[in-house]
Amino acid sequence: MNKLEELQKKNEIVNYYIHARELMMWDLSTLAPKNAKQKLADGMTFFSTEIFKLTTSDEYYNLICELSKPEVFEPLDEAMRFEVAKKRRDLEKKRRVPIDFYEKYVGILNESTVIWPEAKQNSDWSMYEKALKNTIEAVKEYQKYTDPDKETYDSLIELFEEGMTQSQIDKVFDELKAELVPLVEAVTSCKQPDGQKFKIHIPKHEQIALCDYLLKYMGMDMDSFCMAESEHPFTTSMSVKDARITNHYYEEDVISAIFSCIHEGGHALFEQNIADKYDGTDAARVDYMGLHESQSRFYENILGRNINFWRPIWNDVCEIVPEFKQFTVEEFHEAINHVENSYIRTEADELTYCLHIILRYEIERAIFAGTVEVEDLPTLWNEKTNELLHITPRNDAEGILQDTHWSDGGFGYFPSYLLGSIYDGMFLEQIEKEMGDVDAILAAGNITKIHRFSLQIFLTEKPLILENYLLLIFHRVLQH
């Protein structure tokens, strides 16, 4: 067996472990019975630890080093070159983490993943406080091993946006905040369209049928896709043939499920269109979450809140949800473009959403700068909500407990949502330059043309130029 085959053999095992762990995570978040969750969390810890042990072993690392030698490296295909180079960079860092600590770290994260949904459901901060404190300490310690010379929050941001720093984000977000706060104030002081009239009872099975219809309309390959329910909507992918989203259905608020579905659907479309040949390699994994979020938020906001998205399908929508027959597509369009300061990020409108992200970014920055204690987080959250959105959460489920991200150690992720929104505007500009007016394309029922175009840029044709393409966008953001 040559070195490449040796690596592929080992990666095959790693991929089975990843599949098992991701499926356990999916199951834990969707269908698993309450009393089964601890066992699933334990299983995830076990497989994460096995993966860590296997990939940070001397044997695996030496294989990567052998394959990095120019005479071996150059003849590899592009996916393997990408894989070897990335693994080498990653392993230099990860091999500094002691395995005992890693096992403890994953255990803390998984425990917190089990506690958070219960705390949120009960709106009980005291249930979660200790788990969050442990998570923050564990994350700090982990990053100190991997990036001893960096500020913790910088190394966290790098997990989701390679090459980006707090100071770069500060620059963009501070400028945005300075203009956004008065803009939101100006908009919300005007009379807003009636957002309430769609808050009617729509049975869950109708909402599910509607989501199913919308995903097909967006161009989802339903043979490589599935959908389930969870507390918090998310997307995951077991392979390029297995993209999955979840949703949460509120029978009195159908618009929540509709836009979660379009958002997660954007992520899933991106995942299921990665070229087959990269499946199971690092080349198929997108480590720029701003890019991933740009896809989901492009569908959610730029397409989904456009009346022309809805015009060609309004009759079908009303067949699936007969309660909508009393409304026109114009009324629906108004309702989904209602701007209002609100508590929940995932349900916020396009405009105030940005402030929800800035709030989280500032809190995360404070946590890792050490300028706030964990016990003071609910108060800080409420103060910042008041400062940015002029409202105060009525309970912790509406405040500090609302998001899943921190429960599995995902600090540093939030900025990517807003970066994604910034990229969106640029995509729109580029798409219109190359394809013409998006309103007209949508109105003609040709949404999948847009989809094919954006995927063509990013994935199908030239997946590995993604880095360069993104850098180009970064420069435009940063020079803005």
Added chain:
Amino acid sequence: MNKLEELQKKNEIVNYYIHARELMMWDLSTLAPKNAKQKLADGMTFFSTEIFKLTTSDEYYNLICELSKPEVFEPLDEAMRFEVAKKRRDLEKKRRVPIDFYEKYVGILNESTVIWPEAKQNSDWSMYEKALKNTIEAVKEYQKYTDPDKETYDSLIELFEEGMTQSQIDKVFDELKAELVPLVEAVTSCKQPDGQKFKIHIPKHEQIALCDYLLKYMGMDMDSFCMAESEHPFTTSMSVKDARITNHYYEEDVISAIFSCIHEGGHALFEQNIADKYDGTDAARVDYMGLHESQSRFYENILGRNINFWRPIWNDVCEIVPEFKQFTVEEFHEAINHVENSYIRTEADELTYCLHIILRYEIERAIFAGTVEVEDLPTLWNEKTNELLHITPRNDAEGILQDTHWSDGGFGYFPSYLLGSIYDGMFLEQIEKEMGDVDAILAAGNITKIHRFSLQIFLTEKPLILENYLLLIFHRVLQH
């Protein structure tokens, strides 16, 4: 680490692998997208092989041998004594299977598991024929390794009914068949209650809500249970805190989902009530499938088809399924006790069901006696259906392709269903002797008393006397 701790450490890893494999199987059969199924089947093959390698290794076997020495064995607790003795018996057999063959064997089974549902959906025998042929050959070869001195079908039966043989089953089934065929003829020649009037459109979401209600009524701990959809209803269990059933909903035939739910619910109740202390050990695994089926069929037939099961809940049932308001509980009771020769085993009534099993038993016997070729199986199936049930399947989905069992090599399982039905009558007798009239208990809405009683006998109090208890029943069956 002493030998016991060493075994427990190894079993912990084995249990994580089992959990991963079972979850992949569950996912493959329920929610997984079509294009993801091959990867899940590959994952199952991988984990099955790893489990096989680990447990048949010299290291593992030597550990079991060490723990079998009287001075080490005697002080173990009852669960570990059971585990060590059983593992020793099993490993003597399994260690004769070459690992290369095992890997091939599991691959063949998993491939066939992927092909079968497609073949059934398309009613296309030609899609499945080769996979079934490979499966039969692989199963024969496997049994030749594990039980070189036994007839293949005897060793297959033993997988599900330890200590039982073809000739014992022949004796019971031949006698039953001789009396059943004329009995069914006599019953079906009488006017039957109208089974058609409940074949009205009941939306899937109402059927799901009804199943959920029935499971709670039966006493299911919903915090340790979940339910999904699949082509063929089944029960699985990831731990004593994680019993799962699937169902298949036909919107024009609600009675199908109701009785599948009660049947699988009986299995799940049994699984979720195994004492915690046996979880993850062999003592928690019931290798007498007749006993398992006796629980499911007891709920389905003895309780579920009794009008007193329905009387206390009929109002609730009609609230959940408003279409039922036009019927009385008496009409429903008649419809669910309708006897008719029909094509599909899982939907057959209590009486003709027995003939469906005898049909399968006779075909399996012929397959392993070598008196039928695989290509002739559809014809043999149809001839036997005609002989026993006086009808001829109109297509292979109604005939040879209807059951999932053969697709994963589960030959020898079918007799357990009928053995279970035979035990049921004995349980009823015993329960009435100890608790009084079951009709009265049901009519008073006290179904969970029966449940607690039967579990008390079998599991909660004295799980390891199960073998003896079962032998007692065997004797009664065989002496009958």
